[in-house]
Amino acid sequence: MSMRWGMTVPLSGVPLAEHRVVYEAIADAGFTDLWSSEVAGADAFTPLALAAAWSPAMRLGTAITPVFTRGPGLLAMSAAALAEAAPGRFQFGIGSSSPVVVGDWNAVDFSEPYARSRDMLRFLKAALAGEMVDHDFGTFALRRFRLERPPATPPQILLAALRPGMLRLAAAEADGVILNWLAPTDVATALAEAKSAAADFDVAARIFVCPTDDAAFARNVGRRLIAAYLTVPAYAAFHRWLGRTEILTPMWEAWASGNRKGALAAIPDEVVDDLIVHGTPDECRAKVEAYARAGITVPVMALLPTPALESGGRAALLETLTALGR
Template identity: 80%
Template sequence: MSMRWGMTVPLSGVALAEHQAVFQALTEAGFTDLWSSEVNGADAFTPLALAAAWTPGMRLGTAIAPVYTRGPGLLAMTAAAMADAAPGRFQLGIGASSPVVVGDWNAVDFTEPYARSRDVLRFLKAALAGEVVDHEYDTFTLRRFRLERPPATPPPVLLAALRPRMLRLAAAEADGVILNWLAAGDVPTALAETKSAGPEFEVAARIFVCPTEDAGYARNVGRRLIAAYLTVPAYAAFHRWLGRTEMLTPMWQAWSTGDRKGALAAIPDSLVDDLIVHGSPAECRAKVRSYAAAGITVPVMALLPTPALESGGAPTLIKTLTELGSPTLN
């Protein structure tokens, strides 16, 4: 069983300036990892920079920093600074992100996501090792770039991947892979594509957790998330590959005609229960452990809102984090 136990930060409803208490509660609850995301909330690095200072024992990771929205040199500098601030504790997770995040919100062309991810991965491995990079990649060209402050301990670089080609790239060239939007039962299918990886290869997964025993509420939250994400072409293709074409076609058809209510209604309870962990904190912990049993080395919870969390304030949040803590301490 994995001894790593992660949480996605920052947590909703808590100002970044007030996260020191949150990080301390996570540490005391037995969490080992803090992982950030980057969509349209906080950037991927600021919460981790705070955590580097406030929680000197925690491992830190990005899941993910997009490969388009920063220039390659800036991405390398940012990763090097984080590795310098948290030596031996930082992991850089990169990925293609999505046309909405990259194109609609950051005004960058979302083209050739596989090639761009591969090229940025190769550049980062060289740059973070302190090498001079003077190379014409397929998707960009760099001339004589070298980090002024290369990290003494280069951070591992993990690649977000969904389908076989990207999974195999991660196994061949990255230090680990980051999975998302899959059930525990899907993990072996994904990892079958990474068999060539070495023994130190990390497998991180973001797992959506809604700690409430009100199944109706949790399923409503889950349906909205599933409709928002699994209609994105990359995630739709991922779930077709996983064998869910028949199950998801009614949702996709309703969504394509603009029938949002119909799309939500077409998502079966069984799919929500597979993709969204919900129940009491103890039940949630057990379900997250099932991902570790399936091969995830770094299960990373992404905490979803519940009525209790939204009304109970900081005491309820801290209590919930404690209850979701590492099974080795509970």
């Protein structure tokens, strides 16, 4: 079973400038990894730059940094700087993100996500190794780019993947893959498409965790997340591929008609329980360990709100982190 144990940062309710105590609590609880994301909160790099200085024993990762929202050179510079700040401790997760994040929020054309991800992966491998890059990759072309500060230890590059084409690309050309929005029972289906990967290929997964024994509360939180994410075309296609077409079609149909309440009501408890970890901290920890047994080498929790966290403030947060640790 994986000895790595990750937490998504930053955590809600704590300003970034005050995260040092949070990172210390996470480390003291037995977590090995801090992983950031990039949607509409903090950017992917700043929380990890703070962690590089404040938590020198922790491994760091981005899951994910979009391949569209920064130019290739800037993306390479950001990754190189973090790799220099945390030598040997940083894994660089990239992915296509979504039309909303890329197009609606960043005013960038979201086209050819597979090709853009492939081309950025190939560019970053060369650039972070210190090579001069002068090449037309297809979705972008660069002239004579070379990092002024290539990291002495280039970061491993992981590729976010949902379906066979991207999973096979990750296995063939990346150092690992990042999975999302799947149950432990789905892991084998995904990894069957990455069977050509090297033995040291890392498999990271973000796992939504709602540590409360109030199942009704957790399922309500889970339904809102499922409706928000699994109606995105890429995630909808992913779950059709995983075999959830029949059980999720009522949600998709209600959502498409504009019936948001109906879409939430159409999500069965069994789907929420498959995709959202909830229960006591001990139960949550056991459920996350099921992902590790299924083949996830880097399980990364994403902490969801609970009544205790909402009313208990920072003390409740630190207590919860300790309870979820190993």
